[in-house]
Amino acid sequence: MRRTERSELDRSVEVLRTRKDGWARLSVPRRIALARDCARETLAVSPEIVAAACAAKGLDPASPVSGEEWLAGPVAILRNIRLLVDTLSAIERGGSPDLPPGSVRRLPDGRLAVNIFPRGLFDRVMFPGTTIDVWMQPGVTESNLRETMGGAYRRAAGGAVALVLGAGNVASIGPMDVLHKLFVENHVVVLKMHPVNDYLGPLIERAFRPLAGEGYLRVVYGDVEEGQYLVHHPGIDEIHMTGSAAVHDRIVWGETEDEQARRRAGYDPKVSKRVTSELGCVTPVVVVPGEWSGGELDYQAENVATMVANNASCNCNAAKLLVTWRGWPQRGVFLDRVSAALSGLPARRGYYPGSAKRHATFTSHPRARTLAGAAPDALPYATIYDVDPARAGDIVFQQEAWCPVVAETALDASDDAAFAEAAAPFCNDRVAGTLSAVVLASAPSQARLGDAFERMIAGLAYGTIAVNHWAAASYVLAVAPWGAYPGHTLQDVGSGIGFVHNTLMFDRPQKSVLRGPFVQSPKPAWFSTHRRGHVVARRMAAFEASPSVWRLPGLAIAAARP
Structure with missing residues (x-):
């Protein structure tokens, strides 16, 4: 297991504190340039990310099952970046994220729903018949919807330093949480890798070198000790974690059941900072x-x-x-x-x-x-x-x-x-x-x-509902908010608080509803029975890094031969 010395943890936080306000003021064109640079670097390091994950999980990197690591790693990250660039470009043009005409409708119960997928030819070719709607929280209306999008770009605010406690199971979770904190919430980030997959840390550093090189990101390593040190570090303003409710409660309420019960009774959390989370679910x-x-x-x-x-x-x-x-x-x-x-x-x-x-x-x-x-x-x-x-x-x-x-x-x-x-x-x-x-x-x-x-x-009452598709498709597609259904608290955290991805930058989403055909044709590349899933996924990564209609025929042909 890798460990970052405390002195280096302190230096990382110190650098971020000197850069947080600069990031908050950074122009949209410069953000777009940095994001595109990250896409280029991510694509270059993608085969190494997949190979490292396959080695750790006992998978053959040349077999169809390696497509899982392509889709849940580089493809998801690259798509996340591409969609952020699209939204930032819309903000540069018109001051807010872009919604096509006719995408907003009223539900029978009065809530507002916004269709956000498909968003282009690629989506229609690769996911025929699939749609995603984001249902808004009560109080969001047609007249104020725009005022509840891209809040970080509408409000002048000072910068902040966010700690992201990375997940150990999926290569894209930490990087995508970083992208959300930086580009959607406007915070610089220290990403602490999870010990289970800290082998990915140096590869993430290379993928996001444009951000790290300007002092907007630091990647650090360690176990519980380093995590607790950063959680309570005075230079950290807020925390986002992916994991279990048990780990969340140890961070927020204490190590033992007795301490947790005592602190809950008096509402005396160990951490006074904002804590968001994505936790487990049956x-x-x-x-x-x-x-x-x-x-x-x-x-x-x-x-x-x-x-x-x-x-x-x-x-x-x-x-x-x-x-x-x-x-x-x-x-x-x-x-x-x-x-x-x-x-x-x-x-x-x-x-x-x-x-x-x-x-x-x-x-x-x-x-x-x-x-x-x-x-x-x-x-x-x-x-x-x-x-x-x-x-x-x-x-x-x-x-x-x-x-x-x-x-x-x-x-x-x-x-x-x-x-x-x-x-x-x-x-x-x-x-x-x-x-x-x-x-x-x-x-x-x-x-x-x-x-x-x-x-x-x-x-x-779920953050994502998928009709006929696996809900993980919404995670990888990255356009919809990903997180628990709103309403959880630090005392009863459930599946977590807040949401990530959300590349259209909705401030008040309630849940996402993905719908697909009962039998998808061609068979989705993520199916464990897909014999060319790794080929499709690798081509998807190349497309997401550099979209072109000329890439679509080869991608579609590969997808059509499951």
Whole structure:
């Protein structure tokens, strides 16, 4: 594990404090130039980022599965940069982020929704039929929407130094948090790498060398000791972290349960600075019943298996709980096909500390079933089907597995419409977390349910809701805000406070709703069964770094051969 000496931590913070006001005053054209320079450097170092992550996770960098590391690493970072450049260019032209005509509409409950995807030819070619709407918090109207966008560019304010406590599981999380703090919130940043993936630190430093070279970013290393030192450093103005609620509470309320209880009772947090966070979630997948063909059953089984298998299931948006209707005639067939799809995938190395122990805990559940065997250093896939929904305290409802396990619970309802009405309250009230949720529903089912389906989508209290796609797609696409559903507090932090990405710079988003076709064609590059996912993802990285219509044909051809 790498460590940065305290004297160097102090120097890093000191440099940032001398540069924070300069960054706050920096012109938009100069910001655009720095962002473009970072895109060029990021593309250059991308193969090394992917190779390093694959080595750490036991993946072959030349195999299709390496596409995961391309998509969740360089592609996401480069797209984030490109979209920030687009927004900054709009601010330079007209003073605010750009929204195309007709993108704003009123929802039946009065909230405002803004369509933000697709935003160009690339989006339409690669994600046909896919849309993303951002639903605003109450009080945002057509007349004041522009006043709730790009707040850091509308208000004159002094600079600040933000500490970003990086995540250990995904290569893009730390860099994208840095981009959000710098370009959306107007803060300079010290990024402390997580010990699990601190091997990425030098590569991130090279990718963001234009920012670091001008004193707007510092990358440092260490464990709990260095993190605590920076959290309480007088030169740090605010903190953003990605991790678990348990780690958040140790930072904010104290190391022991007794100290946390005492401080909570008197509302005496150890940290008086602003703390934002993106934390865990037991991600539900609501399966809306319908009459599915054999091909549709197979496609959705692969879809769910991908949500479980990706990154050894060490994702805060990994599918953890299938929510089905007990009366659905195809329920058993679908669950069997999910199990078969998982059994057909290679088991992954349990690279993340603690994941093997969590796997042992979850597979000791009385309804657990371990699937195909695995290599000695890999964790076999496991299912925990038919968990009683009345068992409110069951581990599958209350704890994020962080290992390749997926559970299922079946709700009793008189018909599919009653199931749709019951699904949102069940997920909101019984399942831990509010980060993201997935809904699988065929077009005929959506049409048949009509308003009942839309009420379910409206009722789900999650920061991101993905219909027929994995919610991680919204993360990688980077245009929508990514974070927990608003309303959490330091005392009850849930899935976190605040949001990142958000390249259109909405100040008051409530949630994002991504919708896609029931069967996407071509098959999405992130599917674990895609045989050329790594080829598609690498070409996507090149496109995002330097968009050109001339790159689209080759990219589309690669995507069309799954």
